[in-house]
Amino acid sequence: MGVVFKLVKADRGFLALLDEETGELVPKAVRRREDLTDTSSLTISQGIIKRVMDKGTSLLISDALTDERFKKRDSIVSQNIRSCLCVPLKSRNKILGFIHVDTLTTSDSFSKDDLRLLSAIGAQAGIALENARLFEQVQELMFGSIRALVATIEAKAPYWRYHSQRVADIGVLIAKELGLSPEEQKTVELAALLHDVGKIGTPETILHKEGTLTPQQKAVVHSHSSRGANIISNIKGIEDIVQTVRHHHERFDGSGYPNGLKGVSIPLYSRIIALADAYDAMTSIRPYRENIPLAEVISEIKKKAGEQFDPEIVSALLSALSRQGVEVPEQK
Structure with missing residues (x-):
């Protein structure tokens, strides 16, 4: 999230990955502005996340408090979420998680260029994550084969x-x-x-x-x-x-x-x-x-x-x- 914060001006940032076994989203990284000390400020909008994860498409919201799709949701109102960018982490059309950044004070904080940039980061991160998982699976298979060979010798x-x-x-x-x-x-x-x-x-x-x-x-x-x-x-x-x-x-x-x-x-x-x-x-x-x-x-x-x-x-x-x-x- 440190890289993302350097590229876009956000108050908060979240990265979560989908657990393949449970199907639940697991937070992996959280970042916020240093002056945001209230722990409640770590709550995220489930409505925004659900839309991105279900559709697999990126979202740019200029002002969530007035956006017809989200303005009535409790998390939007309670957190006073204004501008928001949320992109899926994808690899081969498989959704692995999301990156979400938002602001709590000003609307129209993000541009379409910001969305394209974050989407590119999400795409690269998704490929890297999938490759890491495939490597881990291959490694597990290799270790399993080696243990079988060793057991035969022993x-x-x-x-x-x-x-x-x-x-x-x-x-x-x-x-x-x-x-x-x-x-x-x-x-x-x-x-x-x-x-x-x-x-x-x-x-x-x-x-x-x-x-x-x-x-x-x-x-x-x-x-x-x-x-x-x-x-x-x-x-x-x-x-x-x-x-x-x-x-x-x-x-x-x-x-x-x-x-x-x-x-x-x-x-x-x-x-x-x-x-x-x-x-x-x-x-x-x-x-x-x-x-x-x-x-x-x-x-x-x-x-x-x-x-x-x-x-x-x-x-x-x-x-x-x-x-x-x-x-x-x-x-x-």
Whole structure:
């Protein structure tokens, strides 16, 4: 609404979107002149809004108090609404909401040029909103497909069930604590869901083995991060995720695999998932052991900061756990 107020001289402005599930209009932005402090001045004319939403056409009202279509409506009289512009937000003939601006003191405040300008803004905003919704639907479909794939892989070993989703949840928790943007948090979530996809090529005899792995078997296990990166490398636009999957077993001191990267040369998302993965592994039951008590897990994570894990990532996880009520002893 800030942009709209810069372009047209209005006392009040409103933007509302139609909830697709309930069919109700939900206010998303409200703007008014600074000297309008009375909360009642936020009431809007339902008659004007209904006409715009029903017909899908823009309205320019020079003086609502004398306009035969609206002058008898209570909201017009009680709010003393004079000039008004109201335009629908549309995309492909689908009405998504509206933008409404008005004045409370003077009539004839808006021109046809103002109407054309606001209508153009409404049209562009409608297209942007529809594209955002379509993107969200595609993203939900993609995440659903990935979860189905991951569930198929994790079905190879019962103790794996929901491991990738838990790693994703922990990874997003860390990402939020680090102040990463919502888009970056989504990337962390997707990379975490895919981090073990390379295990689809690991023999079940190795995955289920309870004893010590032979050097050859260890090499097979260690190859899963590169294999996973190669599997997803043909998907366009996810280069960050490919590199995250490839390097999520690197260690902060450079002793990890596959490339022995060290410190911040390891991708940030890989450093996040490395800790999230280890945290879930330690707190979950494995064929060869029970889950480790949380106090011991925290102690081990602290001990490995700077060696296996990025100390900043460790601090973020411990802070996030503390916020959730987990008792995190002070570092000695």
